Amino acid sequence: MLGYLVLSGITTGALYALVALGVVIVFKATGTVNFAHGDLFMIGGFLAFTFHVLMGLPYLVALALAVAAGFGIGILTDRIAFRPLMRANLVSLVLATVGFSFILKGIARSVWGGKADLFAFPPLISPDPIFLGPLIIIPQQLVAIGGAALVMGAFAAFFRLTRIGKMMQATADNPKAATLVGIRTDRVYMYAFGVGAAVAASAAVLMAPLTLLYPDIGFVLFIKGFAAAVLGGLSSLPGAVVGGLVVGVVEALAGGYINSSFLEVSAFVVIMVVLVLRPTGLFGATAVRRV
Amino acid sequence: MLAVAHLNVWYGVTEILRDVSFDVPDGRIVALLGGNGSGKTTILNTLTGLVKPRAGSVLLAGEECAGLRADQIVRKGMVQVPQGREVFQSMSVVENLEMGAATRRDRAELRAGIEDMMGLFPTLARKSRQRAGSLSGGEQQMLAIARALMARPRCLLMDEPSAGLSPVVVDTMIDAILALHRRGLTILLVEQNVGVAAAAADSAHVLQNGEIAFSGPAASLLDNPEVLRSYLGR
Ligand SMILES: Nc1ncnc2c1ncn2[C@@H]1O[C@H](COP(=O)(O)OP(=O)(O)O)[C@@H](O)[C@H]1O
Numbered sequence A: 001m002l003g004y005l006v007l008s009g010i011t012t013g014a015l016y017a018l019v020a021l022g023v024v025i026v027f028k029a030t031g032t033v034n035f036a037h038g039d040l041f042m043i044g045g046f047l048a049f050t051f052h053v054l055m056g057l058p059y060l061v062a063l064a065l066a067v068a069a070g071f072g073i074g075i076l077t078d079r080i081a082f083r084p085l086m087r088a089n090l091v092s093l094v095l096a097t098v099g100f101s102f103i104l105k106g107i108a109r110s111v112w113g114g115k116a117d118l119f120a121f122p123p124l125i126s127p128d129p130i131f132l133g134p135l136i137i138i139p140q141q142l143v144a145i146g147g148a149a150l151v152m153g154a155f156a157a158f159f160r161l162t163r164i165g166k167m168m169q170a171t172a173d174n175p176k177a178a179t180l181v182g183i184r185t186d187r188v189y190m191y192a193f194g195v196g197a198a199v200a201a202s203a204a205v206l207m208a209p210l211t212l213l214y215p216d217i218g219f220v221l222f223i224k225g226f227a228a229a230v231l232g233g234l235s236s237l238p239g240a241v242v243g244g245l246v247v248g249v250v251e252a253l254a255g256g257y258i259n260s261s262f263l264e265v266s267a268f269v270v271i272m273v274v275l276v277l278r279p280t281g282l283f284g285a286t287a288v289r290r291v
Numbered sequence B: 001m002l003a004v005a006h007l008n009v010w011y012g013v014t015e016i017l018r019d020v021s022f023d024v025p026d027g028r029i030v031a032l033l034g035g036n037g038s039g040k041t042t043i044l045n046t047l048t049g050l051v052k053p054r055a056g057s058v059l060l061a062g063e064e065c066a067g068l069r070a071d072q073i074v075r076k077g078m079v080q081v082p083q084g085r086e087v088f089q090s091m092s093v094v095e096n097l098e099m100g101a102a103t104r105r106d107r108a109e110l111r112a113g114i115e116d117m118m119g120l121f122p123t124l125a126r127k128s129r130q131r132a133g134s135l136s137g138g139e140q141q142m143l144a145i146a147r148a149l150m151a152r153p154r155c156l157l158m159d160e161p162s163a164g165l166s167p168v169v170v171d172t173m174i175d176a177i178l179a180l181h182r183r184g185l186t187i188l189l190v191e192q193n194v195g196v197a198a199a200a201a202d203s204a205h206v207l208q209n210g211e212i213a214f215s216g217p218a219a220s221l222l223d224n225p226e227v228l229r230s231y232l233g234r
């Protein structure tokens, strides 16, 4: 029981970590929390569903297309909900992302189905569980964990090694100095939204075969990813990964040992406990004051 | 090289710069002095595109820069070393230099530029992998200058490079500025420290309440009790 709960906690936690990475990269670059981030995840999942299940494209092709489309929709988020308000106050910015979240949800409902519709995504590999001593492993979980690890590796390499990745880091570090050396910070913000959404889409495609998709899944995932990001300090990328794993495991254990209804609220509990006991998160250097 | 004419800048309802005009001739060092809040930083920010002027022109080698975006001005060859250094604290010395070349694409040129800066500032060479935030104030100032040079400017604008540095480090700073001068760089040097301005610059302008109140050879600053007393409060 414990082994199974921890493993499934790590699986969902790895995917929460990917969602959290997107929240963190946008926050680091722009100082704003993108409340539409979960809906970018949801749209990514539905696009993959369309490409893979409805159109019959191979899983990896569907993944690539969904990630590319996610990048595009992220850039659209910047154009619609962020850039026009960049100089406005934080409340307007946050409300704009909330509004954009409703728009994405509305689009998903009208294209793919209503509030109560659930969509099943076929498993990639044999759904038969593997019994490893007392441990029961669903192979798709290993695919999700491995996939999440690959995406995280690519993400880290992007920041450390690429020119645009370093420009994003420089802009997050000191926007004024970044402008003075000739970095176009407005473009950096756009790429931050794009890359964040692309990572969220990859998480959705990895998660879809394990759960069901529905148009309202975005908010649920946003809260998990946000809890993970807050736990990690909101501006630390390694913090987001650790935060995601912690939220996933805590949630699985709470659901298994206490009551399954704790599964849904445990992320809120994590957010509140962190904000009260350690407002800078586990890895954060600065307090979470702008949210 | 640089010709600033009739510059007029407002922040909201406050007029900050009033009809500011001055030239920085090719290859010269011109100092811009003035007390706190007189508008020195605002001039540099206007020249480099952070602040848009309401009126006036900024000609760099005959090309209009007023109203252009910051990155366009960097590409034209005018770069600011900001007040308070503003290095990328979380990034290494080398990464800071790489970011200085953000507007340039050539990889070989980037490597050559980094080599060049390591030669010019040996302290930075010894600490090339260190985080910029861990450097001393003087080292951060050198890094901020080196980062600006990575864009290969024709005209360098420095905002109070000697502020907060010990006298020994200030002397090193003056040497570095003179070394850049010998390389043919045109420099606009904003200072509160009249000594530094007199030691490094050819000519000087004194700013008071957003207007140029005195212009003359830099050497005359220290001999002119009137300037010292009325414009710099010494
Ligand atoms: N962002 C701003 N908004 C409004 N007023 C400003 C701003 N920045 C500077 N000022 C004002 O403009 C004047 C000139 O400031 P500044 O150019 O920084 O002077 P200096 O660099 O000579 O000390 C000061 O009165 C200052 O209060």
Ligand SMILES: [Mg+2]
Pocket (backbone or CB within 6 Å): B040, B041, B042, B083, B159
């Ligand atoms: Mg100043």
